[in-house]
Amino acid sequence: MTKHLLLGRTLGFSGHPLTQDWADAVRYDPAGGVLIAAGKITALGDGAALRAAHPDARLVDYGDKLISAGFVDAHMHYPQTGIIASWGKQLIDWLNTYTFPEEARLADPAYAAAIANRTIDLAVAHGTTTLTSFCTIHPASVDAFFTAAAARDMAVVAGKTCMDRNAPDNLRDTAQAAYDDSAALITRWHGTGRATYAITPRFSPTSTPDQLAALGALWAAHPTCLMQTHLSEQLPEIAWVRDLFPQARDYLDTYEAFGLLGARGIYGHAIHLEPREIARLAEVGAAVVHCPTSNSFIGSGLFDLIGLARAGLTIGLATDTGGGSSFSMLRTMAAAYEIGQLRGVALHPAQLMWLATEGSAQALHMSGQIGHLGLGAAADITVLDLASTPAIAQRSARADDIWDALFPTIMMGDDRAVADVWIAGVRQGIA
Structure with missing residues (x-):
């Protein structure tokens, strides 16, 4: 069975950032890894540790790109x-x-x-x-x-x-x-x-x-x-x-x-x-x-x-x-942020990403199956380039943390920000 190990910054969720403190609901690793086999996510965590534990996996190193659920x-x-x-x-x-x-x-x-x-x-x-x-x-x-x-x-x-x-x-x-x-x-x-x-x-x-x-x-x-x-x-x-x-x-x-x-x-x-x-x-x-x-x-x-x-x-x-x-769900997240502002609420990037992945999966009664960067979920994965255009790159270069780096892509990103896509563990040839 062929295994793939994706390395990069990983973002997932363990809670509901609209109903609890968003910081308690996120799982972010600046040097993470996602192991996929037979169409599923079979392990995730520290990238170096996963690489050592699975030397037979085919390596895809995304560097500082962000690996998210699709x-x-x-x-x-x-x-x-x-x-x-x-x-x-x-x-x-x-x-x-x-x-x-x-x-x-x-x-x-x-x-x-x-x-x-x-x-x-x-x-x-x-x-x-x-x-x-x-x-x-x-x-x-x-x-x-x-x-x-x-x-x-x-x-x-x-x-x-x-x-x-x-x-x-x-x-x-x-x-x-x-x-x-x-x-x-x-x-x-x-x-x-x-x-x-x-x-x-x-x-x-x-x-x-x-x-x-x-x-x-x-x-x-x-x-x-x-x-x-x-x-x-x-x-x-x-x-x-x-x-x-x-x-x-x-x-x-x-x-x-x-x-x-x-x-x-x-x-x-x-x-x-x-x-x-x-x-x-x-x-x-x-x-x-x-x-x-x-x-x-x-x-x-x-x-x-x-x-x-x-x-x-x-x-x-x-x-x-x-x-x-x-x-674009990136543009959709940006519009959700703008409408939130008109209602007096500034949605956090974590909340927006949750809505576009875990939130929609929950609405479809598919929590844990899709829209989820976690064990046993389908290996439906989107990889984002947080410096996809000159305008975004110059802004993200000034970022103090992952959220400051991600938010310009949410607000200004389009298909150019999508570095790669996997569906059921199969690379879709976006890169």
């Missing part, structure tokens, strides 16, 4: 890759103008496969080793995404997006088709290799009560699946939900009433939450996902990261491509 993107839309950074519009207009016409193109399996492979290539180039994606109503779009990920042995989460109203005719299914197509896809993909299926109503405005009930029944029949959707992204959207569901107590209730609230639920955006919604999400152990570049780009609002963390919610971080304006 980034985990907890909410995105791979079908929107081609329309990322489209001008203007808020949510509903943006969907009608850009998203729906592009998603209709994925009825063509060849086009879906091309976009799926392009998305994964772009994500990996930016250091992302797990994607959580909405697909389209077309089952072939789900097959395309899982197939592209399987070719890299990449852990991904995805599902057929279900809509039976308030969408173009060529992007509507029915309650029965949503159930039947999703059930067939679950049988084909859920738990196959590193694939996890997520039952996926786009959001309650595009599903009738009958479809929401059907998907709730499907989730009850397949409780190990995740369930992903959108929640309280924009104020006009919330008003629309109120008109469509006048009997509902709030937006979350439009899911809860149909069996779509649970511990394995993932709710994207969650910006404008009511106190009852916050309490219920915390009570059931559901996850919300912060999508800061998207929230800024589409003008949605300011996510209350610290407030929701203190309320006990599980929180992931995501690009929300293509409403989000970057494939």
Whole structure:
């Protein structure tokens, strides 16, 4: 069995830096090592000691580069890759103008496969080793995404997006088709290799009560699946939900009433939450996902990261491509920092890195498996060059500690900062 020993500065976590002192939650070694074999992390610690203990391991010396768990993107839309950074519009207009016409193109399996492979290539180039994606109503779009990920042995989460109203005719299914197509896809993909299926109503405005009930029944029949959707992204959207569901107590209730609230639920955006919604999400152990570049780009609002963390919610971080304006989790961390500043909170680099790795893994119920630089975790690893551009290099050269050296890369870094990527112990050829 071939073993690889990666040497460099290593950064991992042993706690939750949003709910405890960040300094007590980090594991940093300026001369660390990570041993990988059979796709897993089998040892980590002092680099020199590991080198002496494993002389047969193939050595990869990254010098002063930073070895981290790979980034985990907890909410995105791979079908929107081609329309990322489209001008203007808020949510509903943006969907009608850009998203729906592009998603209709994925009825063509060849086009879906091309976009799926392009998305994964772009994500990996930016250091992302797990994607959580909405697909389209077309089952072939789900097959395309899982197939592209399987070719890299990449852990991904995805599902057929279900809509039976308030969408173009060529992007509507029915309650029965949503159930039947999703059930067939679950049988084909859920738990196959590193694939996890997520039952996926786009959001309650595009599903009738009958479809929401059907998907709730499907989730009850397949409780190990995740369930992903959108929640309280924009104020006009919330008003629309109120008109469509006048009997509902709030937006979350439009899911809860149909069996779509649970511990394995993932709710994207969650910006404008009511106190009852916050309490219920915390009570059931559901996850919300912060999508800061998207929230800024589409003008949605300011996510209350610290407030929701203190309320006990599980929180992931995501690009929300293509409403989000970057494939980079570094840029996403920078946007999270900027939104935090607008709310009066300066997030520490340790907290940002945790969100992009351990936090998102927790949201996906994969703690210890992905996004984790620790024993037994998948060897999904991102190596960062903390001097990747002249501007970053001149700033990091003045750093007093690792955090002062890392923060310029978080704020100004892009794919050039990604020196290398490993997925399931296989080097991806980024360097």
